[in-house]
Amino acid sequence: MNVYRNVKLMLILIFVSILAACSSGYETSEESKAVNDSAPREERKIEQDYGTTGSNASDNPDVNVSERMVIYNANLSLEVKDYHKIEAQIQEKVSTLGGYVLESSIYFSGKERINGNLVVKVPQKSFQSFINEVESASVKVHDRHVSGNDVTEEFVDLESRLRSKRVVEERLLSFMEKAEQTEDLLKISSDLGKVQEEIEQLLGRMNYLKTNVDFSTVTLHLTENLVTVGSIQDKDLNTWVKAKSLFMESVNGLISLFSGIIVLAIGLSPFIVPLGLIGMIIVFYVRKKRNQKPFDG
Secondary structure, eight states: HHHHHHHHHHHHHHHHHHHHHHHHHHHHHHHHHHTTTTTHHHHHHHHHHOOOOOOOOGGGGTTSSSSEEEEEEEEEEEEOOHHHHHHHHHHHHHHHOOOEEEEEEEEEETTTEEEEEEEEEEEEEGGHHHHHHHTTTEEEEEEEEEEEEEOOHHHHHHHHHHHHHHHHHHHHHHHHHHHSSHHHHHHHHHHHHHHHHHHHHHHHHHHHHHHHHHEEEEEEEEEEEOOOOOOOOHHHHHHHHHHHHHHHHHHHHHHHHHHHHHHHHHHHHHHHHHHHHHHHHHHHHHHHHHHHHHOOO
């Protein structure tokens, strides 16, 4: 009887332990889920507490999406005849169109090439005409890439979220004026700060998109080859220079020849003078003998 009672007691203890473990695991899972969802829940809670919820673009039929919002970008790799001249013309053209230069850099590849980069923003309406004009001013187009990014849906969604946040901000300001207790004022002030921070983030993103839609980005890689082929005039000039050089070399050669003969003569004069005198005596003697020979009639 005692054994049966002990077995029954052990079964009861095991069952209670299993129930406790399951309950602990369930509570831990719920706590983890609550922590992961705390950020979005907090945002939704603020909107729900003050009588509004976030809405999508499809919930706002008044939004005008007749004109698509597209961000255009272009990358051009061009070979130019005069780098500095073309760069100045491009910057002047950008300024005339109402755009601006974001980046300008130049670097040299030895004495043979000048390379440089220009990043400019031009009004979208002048985007294509600007590209065509820059290409026509170049010697050769090595690469051309144009792309567009449609941000219409993102911008409409941002507008919708901004309107929702504005409504929450107005209600929070209204409640703050009516609040009497310090605890209520602190809570409303905290919620108002979060909402206003979200509004600033939305406005910043919207301004960024609108600026990049209104002004397209054009990245230019410019190259000038400094090694050029000489013209006909240059070749004629080279020929004349070579002719003068050859003439001077000939004159110098003759001068050197005569100089060598003179040096040789002076150097051998101790031998040449006596030999010359002996030769003259012999010639004189031979001529005298011929003159003394009787004439055979």
